[in-house]
Amino acid sequence: xxxxxxxxxxxLFWAAAASxxxxxxxxxxxxxxxxxxxxxxxxxxxxxxxxxxxVFGVMIxxxxxxxxxxxxxxxxxSHSTLAEVIWTIIPVLILLFMAVPAAETMIKLEDSRKPDLxxxxxxxxxxxxxxxxxxxVEFYSSLARPSLEARTKDAGIDPFTVDxxxxxxxxxxxxxxxxxxxxxxxxxxxxxxxxxxxxxxKKDAIxxxxxxxxxxxxxxxxxxxxxxxxxxxxHGYMPxxxxxxxxxxxxEWVASNGGTTDVTLASNQSGLE
Amino acid sequence: xxxxxxxxHDVHDHHGPEKGIKRWLFTTNHKxxxxxxxxxxxxxxxxxGLMALVIRSELAIPGLQFVHPEFFNQMTTMHALIMVFGAxxxxxxxxxxxxxxxxxxxxDMALPRMNNWSFWILPVAFGILLSTLxxxxxxxxxxxxMYPPLVLQTGNAFPFLIFSVHLMGISSIMGAINIIxxxxxxxxxxxxxxxxxxxxxxxxxxxxLLLAVMPVLAGAVTMLLTDQFFGTSFFLAAGGxxxxxxxxxxxxxxxxxxxxxxxxxxxxxxxxLPTFSRKPLFGHDxxxxxxxxxxxxxxxxxxxxxxxxxxxxxxxxxxxxxxxxIAVPTGVKVFNxxxxxxxxxxxxxxxxxxxxxxxxxxxxxxxxGLMLAIVPSDIQYHDSYFVVAxxxxxxxxxxxxxxxxxxxxxxxxxxxxxxxxxxxxxHFWLSTIFVNVTFFPxxxxxxxxxxxxxxxxxxxxxxxxxxxxxxAFGFGLSQLIFVYVLLTSKKGAHASGKVWEAPRGLExxxxxxxxxxxxxxxxxxxxxxxxxxxxx
Numbered sequence: 001x002x003x004x005x006x007x008x009x010x011x012l013f014w015a016a017a018a019s020x021x022x023x024x025x026x027x028x029x030x031x032x033x034x035x036x037x038x039x040x041x042x043x044x045x046x047x048x049x050x051x052x053x054x055v056f057g058v059m060i061x062x063x064x065x066x067x068x069x070x071x072x073x074x075x076x077x078s079h080s081t082l083a084e085v086i087w088t089i090i091p092v093l094i095l096l097f098m099a100v101p102a103a104e105t106m107i108k109l110e111d112s113r114k115p116d117l118x119x120x121x122x123x124x125x126x127x128x129x130x131x132x133x134x135x136x137v138e139f140y141s142s143l144a145r146p147s148l149e150a151r152t153k154d155a156g157i158d159p160f161t162v163d164x165x166x167x168x169x170x171x172x173x174x175x176x177x178x179x180x181x182x183x184x185x186x187x188x189x190x191x192x193x194x195x196x197x198x199x200x201x202k203k204d205a206i207x208x209x210x211x212x213x214x215x216x217x218x219x220x221x222x223x224x225x226x227x228x229x230x231x232x233x234x235h236g237y238m239p240x241x242x243x244x245x246x247x248x249x250x251x252e253w254v255a256s257n258g259g260t261t262d263v264t265l266a267s268n269q270s271g272l273e
Numbered sequence: 274x275x276x277x278x279x280x281x282h283d284v285h286d287h288h289g290p291e292k293g294i295k296r297w298l299f300t301t302n303h304k305x306x307x308x309x310x311x312x313x314x315x316x317x318x319x320x321x322g323l324m325a326l327v328i329r330s331e332l333a334i335p336g337l338q339f340v341h342p343e344f345f346n347q348m349t350t351m352h353a354l355i356m357v358f359g360a361x362x363x364x365x366x367x368x369x370x371x372x373x374x375x376x377x378x379x380x381d382m383a384l385p386r387m388n389n390w391s392f393w394i395l396p397v398a399f400g401i402l403l404s405t406l407x408x409x410x411x412x413x414x415x416x417x418x419m420y421p422p423l424v425l426q427t428g429n430a431f432p433f434l435i436f437s438v439h440l441m442g443i444s445s446i447m448g449a450i451n452i453i454x455x456x457x458x459x460x461x462x463x464x465x466x467x468x469x470x471x472x473x474x475x476x477x478x479x480x481x482l483l484l485a486v487m488p489v490l491a492g493a494v495t496m497l498l499t500d501q502f503f504g505t506s507f508f509l510a511a512g513g514x515x516x517x518x519x520x521x522x523x524x525x526x527x528x529x530x531x532x533x534x535x536x537x538x539x540x541x542x543x544x545x546l547p548t549f550s551r552k553p554l555f556g557h558d559x560x561x562x563x564x565x566x567x568x569x570x571x572x573x574x575x576x577x578x579x580x581x582x583x584x585x586x587x588x589x590x591x592x593x594x595x596x597x598x599i600a601v602p603t604g605v606k607v608f609n610x611x612x613x614x615x616x617x618x619x620x621x622x623x624x625x626x627x628x629x630x631x632x633x634x635x636x637x638x639x640x641x642g643l644m645l646a647i648v649p650s651d652i653q654y655h656d657s658y659f660v661v662a663x664x665x666x667x668x669x670x671x672x673x674x675x676x677x678x679x680x681x682x683x684x685x686x687x688x689x690x691x692x693x694x695x696x697x698x699x700h701f702w703l704s705t706i707f708v709n710v711t712f713f714p715x716x717x718x719x720x721x722x723x724x725x726x727x728x729x730x731x732x733x734x735x736x737x738x739x740x741x742x743x744x745a746f747g748f749g750l751s752q753l754i755f756v757y758v759l760l761t762s763k764k765g766a767h768a769s770g771k772v773w774e775a776p777r778g779l780e781x782x783x784x785x786x787x788x789x790x791x792x793x794x795x796x797x798x799x800x801x802x803x804x805x806x807x808x809x
Binding site (some may be wrong): 201 | 280320334336337338339340341343346404414415416420422423425510511514515516517550551552553554555556557558559580581586590594597598600601604605607608609612613614615616617618619620621627629632633637638641643644647648649650652653655656657716717720721722724726727728729730731732733734735736737787
C-alpha cells in the first residue's frame, strides 16, 4: 500500500513535471485592465525585489564581515537621526510612485458606465445563475458532468484524465468579443465571489445587495475561474467559465437560446476597440 | 503602588512553590503562570499543526483522498482559530508573564489572581472549541473569519463557537489589563518609560491594541448569536441587515489583531539582535515611535481585507493609501535591525539564527503585504493562495520564529541549564528550509488562480501543491526537535546568571534559574546592565 502510494506520487510528480504546469505568475489576461493590473503587479514586484536586494545585501555583507569569528570588534554607535530621516523619506517617495498608477487603474475599474451588455449573476450554493438583462436569456451554470463524477472521494477516476478538472461547467457564460460587459452580482444565500483571472475581475456576490463590475475582452476564447469566497462544503466546485465569441456567433447563440437579438450592441456604433 | 506590593511580598521571601497539582491550579506566581501559558500554547501549536497536516495531505494531489469537503472546511477553520487564539497569542502572553516583571524590576504581575484566572479560562475555551468536532454537524466550517450568512449554517457547534470566542476574548482582555497595569506601576524607579526594553514597549502597545479590539470581536460574535437565536437581523439582508457590516466590524478587530501577533515578535527580535551583535539596539527611541505608529495605522486600514465587497472608490483609495503607509514604520524597524547588526561582533547561537531568519522571511511577508495593498492587483490576489502565502510568511517565520528565538534565548534563564545548541541549530535550519518549501510555492499557486479554502483543485495546480505538502510535513516533523530540546533542557551545563556573553537587561542580573520570587524590592541598577539602548 505504502509502496503503491509512493510510486504513485513519484509517477504523478514526474507526469506533472513533464506537462510543464509550473505556472508562477499572474496571467496578463485579455482585457485592457487585466494588462494594467498585471503591470501594476509586476511594478510592485520589481520595487520589492530591488528593496530586497539592497536590504538583504547589506545584511549578508554584515553577516559575513561583522562576525566575532572574523575578528570584528563591535562599534559603539546606537542612533543617527539623519539615517532615520533618510529611510523614512525614501520609502514614502517609493510608495507615492506606486500609488499614482494604481489609483489611475482603480478609477477605470469603477467606471462601468455605458455597457454594451448587462448580465445579472446570482450566486447559489453551489452554482451560478446568469440572466442577460436585455436578451431575455437565463440559465444556471454548474460543474460539468465529467468533473462531477471524478470529484467524489473514492471516485476511482484520475483527475488528470478529466479535461479542465473542476474548471468546466455545463453551460458557460457567452459574451461577444470587444463588448463592454457589465456584471451585476448578487446572491441567493451566502457570500460568493465571481473570479476570472484572465479578465482580472473578482467581486463578491452578497445577498440583499447588487454589486457591479465590468470587463471588455479583446480576444475570443474560453476563460476559466472559480468562486473565490468560502460558501460552504462545495465552495471548490462552482467554477466560472466565460466564452468570448465573435458578435455574429453571440447573436446566433442568443437566438438558439430563445432570446431576442434585436438589441444592438453599442460597440457596433462606436466601432470595436 | 509598586512599593506596597514589594513590601507585602517580603514576608514570603523564601517561600517556594506549593507541591503537586495545587501549585499549578492556584498559583499567582508570574513565572508559573508564564510556564503554563507557554506549555499550553505549545500543545495548541501541535494540535493546530496536525490539522494543517490534514489539510496538506488532502491537497497533496488532485482529487479527494482522505476527507470530505465538510470536514476539510472544519480543518481550515479550526486550524486558524487554534493557531491564532491558542498558539501565537497565549505564547506571547506567556513570555510577557515570565519576562516583563523581570525586565522592569518588578516583583510579579500587578494583578496576580486575575493572572491565574486569565490563564485557566483558556483550556476551558479550547476544550469547548475542540469538542465541537465531535458534535452532530461537526465543528465550525465557515473560516475563522466567521462571515455571515455562512456561519449561521453551522450546526450544533454554533453557540459553542461563539462562547469559546467570548472566553478567549475575556482571557485576552484580562491579560492585557494586567500587562498594562504591571508596566505602568511595577517598574523599578530608575526604569523610566522610554528606557524600557523593546519587548516591554512592544507589549505595552500590544496590550492597548488588545484592550481596544477584543471587545469589538465580542460584540460582533454576540450579534451573530442573536441573529441566530433571538430573531435579530444585524447581518441578515432579509430582515434589513447587512452582511458586509459584519466584515467591517470583524476586520476592525482583525487588522489590529494581526499586529497583536507581530508587535511582541518585533520586541523579541529587538532584544536578541543587540545581545549577539554585542552592540546596542540602533535607534531605540525611533523603534518605539515606529511601533506606536504601526499600532495607530492598524486601526485605519481594516477594509483592505475587503476590496472586493464593493466599496466606493474614495473608500478604496483611502484604505489603499493608509495600508501603504504601514510600510514606512515597518521599514524603519527592519532598517534599524540591520543597522544594529552592522559593524557588530556577531555570533550565531540558536536565538540569533531564529532572529535573523525572522528578519529575512518576515520581510518577504512584508513585501507581499505591500503588493496586496495595491487595489487592482489585490483584486486578483484576494482570497487566493497568494494571500495564504502572505499571512503564513508573516505568521510562521514571523511570529513563530520570534517565539522560538525567545524560547531559546530565555530558556537557560528559566531552567538554569543550557539547551542543546546542536539540536537548536538543526531545528532552525530544518524549519527555515521547510517553511520556504511549504509557503513559497503558494505565491505561485495564488497568482496562477488557485482560490484558498478549497479541498480539491484543477490539475494545473498539482505540482506546487505537492511541493507545499512535502514541505509542510518536513516543517511539522522539524518541530519535534524543539520538543526534544525542551525534554532534555535540564541535562545541559549549568547556566550563569548572564547566560550569554553580552546580554543587557535586568533579567540577566538574577541567577539562573530565576528564583521563584525576584525583585522583591526596587533595585538600583548599573545602567549599562539594565538599559539596552545606552552605550556600554
